[in-house]
Amino acid sequence: MTDDEYGQWYRNHVAHFPEFDAWAARKPDADAITAVWRRTLSRASLDDATDATIQLYGRDTQSPYGRHAVIVAGICRDQERRRRQPSRSRYVDGEPTYECLRCLDQGRVSVWRRKSMDAARNGTLGEGFTVYTCAVACDCRAGEDHGWLTRYDPAKMLLCTPRESHEAELQELRDFVAAMPAKTREPQEWTPN
Numbered sequence: 786m787t788d789d790e791y792g793q794w795y796r797n798h799v800a801h802f803p804e805f806d807a808w809a810a811r812k813p814d815a816d817a818i819t820a821v822w823r824r825t826l827s828r829a830s831l832d833d834a835t836d837a838t839i840q841l842y843g844r845d846t847q848s849p850y851g852r853h854a855v856i857v858a859g860i861c862r863d864q865e866r867r868r869r870q871p872s873r874s875r876y877v878d879g880e881p882t883y884e885c886l887r888c889l890d891q892g893r894v895s896v897w898r899r900k901s902m903d904a905a906r907n908g909t910l911g912e913g914f915t916v917y918t919c920a921v922a923c924d925c926r927a928g929e930d931h932g933w934l935t936r937y938d939p940a941k942m943l944l945c946t947p948r949e950s951h952e953a954e955l956q957e958l959r960d961f962v963a964a965m966p967a968k969t970r971e972p973q974e975w976t977p978n
């Protein structure tokens with residue numbers, strides 16, 4: 786990014802995180818921080834960095850402002866790497882094969898959110914505003930490209946898998962929650978919101 790492009794990225798970033806600018810300005814060494822950010826993002830393209838800001842904005846949890854430049858730069862590197870890699874899918878006898886059958890090498894899977902797990906636990910799953918899913922990074926190699934997402938943990942999260950009916954999907958979550966060992970039933974620590 787040129788200085789000009791950095792300025793563009795910064796304005797867009799502040800538009801997503803309005804408090805970011807005020808936070809930076811309050812720092813006694815604001816100029817030094819800006820210089821570090823500028824260097825951290827020097828290899829990223831404006832397009833990638835702008836996309837990365839949007840991804841960061843859409844994350845489940847808020848990252849500390851002091852880490853934003855590092856996170857944005859990391860997402861940009863992931864995007865760059867993904868562009869360089871050939872598609873992971875291979876064909877055997879004309880059929881696509883995948884290294885990971887869970888995410889089909891997409892690196893992301895859909896799991897039930899904490900709200901839904903809580904609802905399954907207290908018997909209200911299926912009522913209004915109780916059915917939510919979110920994306921987490923698969924625990925395979927492709928998932929490493931989505932490092933800003935929570936990592937999938939099969940012991941604690943249930944994949945949202947299409948079943949023959951919506952009710953069957955809900956029942957699967959109820960069964961999963963009921964079968965969880967008591968010590969992992971407090972999901973605040975790990976479940977995506």
Ligand SMILES: [Zn+2]
Binds near residue numbers: 890
């Ligand atoms: Zn996977």
